[in-house]
Amino acid sequence: MARTNELRLITRITQMYYLEGLKQSQISAILNISQATISRLLKRAMDENIVRITINVPRGTFPDLETGLRERFGLKEAIVAECGEDREESILSAVGDAAAHFLSTTLNDREVIGISSWSASLLRMVDSLHPLKRVKAARVVQILGGMGNPSVQVHATHLTTRLAQLTGAQPQLLSAPGVASSIEARRALLADGFVQATMDEFRDVSLALVGIGAVEPSRMLATSGNVFTPEELQELKDSGAEGDICLRFFAADGTPVRTPLDDRVISISLDELKGADRVVGIAGGARKDRAIKAALLGGYVDILITDKFTAGRLLGEPAGT
Amino acid sequence: MARTNELRLITRITQMYYLEGLKQSQISAILNISQATISRLLKRAMDENIVRITINVPRGTFPDLETGLRERFGLKEAIVAECGEDREESILSAVGDAAAHFLSTTLNDREVIGISSWSASLLRMVDSLHPLKRVKAARVVQILGGMGNPSVQVHATHLTTRLAQLTGAQPQLLSAPGVASSIEARRALLADGFVQATMDEFRDVSLALVGIGAVEPSRMLATSGNVFTPEELQELKDSGAEGDICLRFFAADGTPVRTPLDDRVISISLDELKGADRVVGIAGGARKDRAIKAALLGGYVDILITDKFTAGRLLGEPAGT
DNA sequence: TAGCGAACTGAATTTTTATTCATTGCTGCA
DNA sequence: TGCAGCAATGAATAAAAATTCAGTTCGCTA
Numbered sequence: 001m002a003r004t005n006e007l008r009l010i011t012r013i014t015q016m017y018y019l020e021g022l023k024q025s026q027i028s029a030i031l032n033i034s035q036a037t038i039s040r041l042l043k044r045a046m047d048e049n050i051v052r053i054t055i056n057v058p059r060g061t062f063p064d065l066e067t068g069l070r071e072r073f074g075l076k077e078a079i080v081a082e083c084g085e086d087r088e089e090s091i092l093s094a095v096g097d098a099a100a101h102f103l104s105t106t107l108n109d110r111e112v113i114g115i116s117s118w119s120a121s122l123l124r125m126v127d128s129l130h131p132l133k134r135v136k137a138a139r140v141v142q143i144l145g146g147m148g149n150p151s152v153q154v155h156a157t158h159l160t161t162r163l164a165q166l167t168g169a170q171p172q173l174l175s176a177p178g179v180a181s182s183i184e185a186r187r188a189l190l191a192d193g194f195v196q197a198t199m200d201e202f203r204d205v206s207l208a209l210v211g212i213g214a215v216e217p218s219r220m221l222a223t224s225g226n227v228f229t230p231e232e233l234q235e236l237k238d239s240g241a242e243g244d245i246c247l248r249f250f251a252a253d254g255t256p257v258r259t260p261l262d263d264r265v266i267s268i269s270l271d272e273l274k275g276a277d278r279v280v281g282i283a284g285g286a287r288k289d290r291a292i293k294a295a296l297l298g299g300y301v302d303i304l305i306t307d308k309f310t311a312g313r314l315l316g317e318p319a320g321t
Numbered sequence: 322m323a324r325t326n327e328l329r330l331i332t333r334i335t336q337m338y339y340l341e342g343l344k345q346s347q348i349s350a351i352l353n354i355s356q357a358t359i360s361r362l363l364k365r366a367m368d369e370n371i372v373r374i375t376i377n378v379p380r381g382t383f384p385d386l387e388t389g390l391r392e393r394f395g396l397k398e399a400i401v402a403e404c405g406e407d408r409e410e411s412i413l414s415a416v417g418d419a420a421a422h423f424l425s426t427t428l429n430d431r432e433v434i435g436i437s438s439w440s441a442s443l444l445r446m447v448d449s450l451h452p453l454k455r456v457k458a459a460r461v462v463q464i465l466g467g468m469g470n471p472s473v474q475v476h477a478t479h480l481t482t483r484l485a486q487l488t489g490a491q492p493q494l495l496s497a498p499g500v501a502s503s504i505e506a507r508r509a510l511l512a513d514g515f516v517q518a519t520m521d522e523f524r525d526v527s528l529a530l531v532g533i534g535a536v537e538p539s540r541m542l543a544t545s546g547n548v549f550t551p552e553e554l555q556e557l558k559d560s561g562a563e564g565d566i567c568l569r570f571f572a573a574d575g576t577p578v579r580t581p582l583d584d585r586v587i588s589i590s591l592d593e594l595k596g597a598d599r600v601v602g603i604a605g606g607a608r609k610d611r612a613i614k615a616a617l618l619g620g621y622v623d624i625l626i627t628d629k630f631t632a633g634r635l636l637g638e639p640a641g642t
Numbered sequence: 643t644a645g646c647g648a649a650c651t652g653a654a655t656t657t658t659t660a661t662t663c664a665t666t667g668c669t670g671c672a
Numbered sequence: 673t674g675c676a677g678c679a680a681t682g683a684a685t686a687a688a689a690a691t692t693c694a695g696t697t698c699g700c701t702a
Contacts, residue, residue: 004381005422060325101326
């Protein structure tokens with residue numbers, strides 16, 4: 001009885017507050033109950049499930065997948081983009097766009113952005129990026145050397161300078177190939193002052209934007225010159241490499257894979273990468289499933305931006321519509 | 322696209338706020354978005370129906386009926402009590418209990434309570450009322466004379482003094498019959514100083530508790546003496562009286578009905594009643610349907626306390642379970 | 643291509659809400 | 673019957689959220 005009376009009162013207050021939009025103080029005045037008590041009764045309404053708050057997921061957003069990814073892989077954030085069809089082109093576009101939005105809304109002032117230069121997703125991101133309005137400024141550091149092939153060198157340079165320009169930052173180029181022809185060649189290149197200067201910046205990177213590579217000839221790698229010989233690729237596979245970030249390879253369980261290649265690569269190391277405040281992995285597509293999963297297991301990435309199909313597969317669930 | 326990205330962000334923020342229970346400032350810190358913007362995005366989430374708040378009505382409460390009554394009859398409040406079965410006894414108990422709770426939660430300090438003395442519902446209310454804890458104090462004024470029959474006189478007196486006691490107030494009794502035997506008798510009674518004093522208080526009543534009577538011999542009226550003769554009742558009916566408050570009669574549409582009886586009744590007038598801040602009508606039961614409706618249409622009551630069956634009938638809907 | 647107005651933004655401020663604190667009455671137990 | 677512990681309350685205060693304000697940017701129009 002008394003219980004029912006109290007429930008009635010709580011229900012009425014709930015109605016006034018949530019439906020009629022009255023302030024607690026107004027309700028308090030109407031009912032001659034102190035505002036403190038109104039607040040307490042509203043909390044009771046929560047506890048007793050008299051108010052129920054549901055989130056109505058808008059089309060094209062996938063909070064479940066995102067939460068799944070966050071929890072399953074211990075990510076700080078996960079962003080799952082809507083995507084028309086499960087093919088490279090569509091995915092690149094979706095993921096790049098999402099990444100651009102992410103960057104533009106969460107970039108800090110005075111942030112030092114590290115960007116890996118060989119990723120189609122990152123290219124797309126920069127393409128969809130609008131000049132950042134607010135006084136967001138920073139430095140943009142290229143954390144992976146360019147490609148031997150001059151045409152892709154240009155891509156890498158473009159990526160870094162464009163991003164710097166859009167964010168009002170100072171570009172810091174890494175004027176060296178991503179893969180030197182030999183250990184000695186690498187040593188020689190590192191002797192260069194500019195290269196040195198940029199590599200010294202690696203430890204200052206606060207936000208790293210990286211693609212995630214699969215160990216197999218990707219379209220871009222294939223067309224952009226003979227970075228690795230088929231033999232080298234085979235060797236990588238044999239030593240268990242499943243994917244890479246900035247050409248630093250890791251196995252299916254995420255453990256780093258050291259091969260002689262390491263000594264020829266000019267890029268941030270996985271350890272240096274972990275020093276960044278936020279490492280954002282941007283990748284999607286069935287071809288990369290295993291590589292992405294490996295990167296997540298290795299904990300190289302704090303934030304993953306991907307598409308709904310890939311997200312679904314990473315979680316072993318069917319993708320939403 | 323941009324739209325989708327934004328929706329995703331809003332959804333994520335909504336999730337953090339409502340599901341994970343984070344403060345706006347925490348979200349703001351995590352996402353590097355100002356608290357002001359978080360607040361604005363959450364409002365957008367409301368507008369766009371991404372958050373949906375539903376009220377889960379607990380068993381035994383009837384906000385729909387209450388809202389219906391409020392809106393249909395322009396009431397300040399309506400309280401609909403749960404009630405086992407649609408019979409007098411059950412209803413009296415439910416309504417009395419609800420009224421007691423109402424009184425105990427919304428009584429102001431220094432309130433002047435007017436109470437009509439001939440109502441079974443009010444008796445029940447006082448019976449279920451606990452002594453008011455908090456320093457609620459006031460005056461309790463009897464706004465309708467007692468009954469000729471001494472045994473009910475006691476009831477009326479009891480009602481007023483008990484209520485005064487429970488609310489820590491000063492009782493102000495009306496030591497006169499509700500209906501004088503003649504106009505002259507009434508005049509004589511009014512000459513009495515105590516009666517005068519009490520009647521002068523009528524205009525100070527801030528909270529009036531009144532029953533609503535049907536024009537027909539109710540059980541109580543019937544057993545409590547010959548207040549009205551069958552002829553008088555017939556006369557009332559003939560002049561269109563449908564119900565009364567404190568023996569002041571009104572027609573089905575709420576307009577006051579004047580009969581010679583008026584000049585013999587010793588009670589607050591309908592006009593004086595309207596001067597009270599809050600007039601609480603307490604009544605239920607099929608027998609009183611028409612009277613209650615008439616009282617509501619007449620606007621004599623600001624707050625109605627009734628049972629679910631009566632409420633349902635007043636609204637012309639079937640009662641909830 | 644300059645100028646105008648609408649739309650956004652973050653800092654500061656105001657408004658609203660939650661919580662602390664001191665008090666009080668009640669309950670159960672000695 | 674008296675007292676300790678507990679629950680509930682309102683006033684005061686702290687915390688959180690909404691809004692104002694001032695400054696920008698951006699898209700149009702002239």
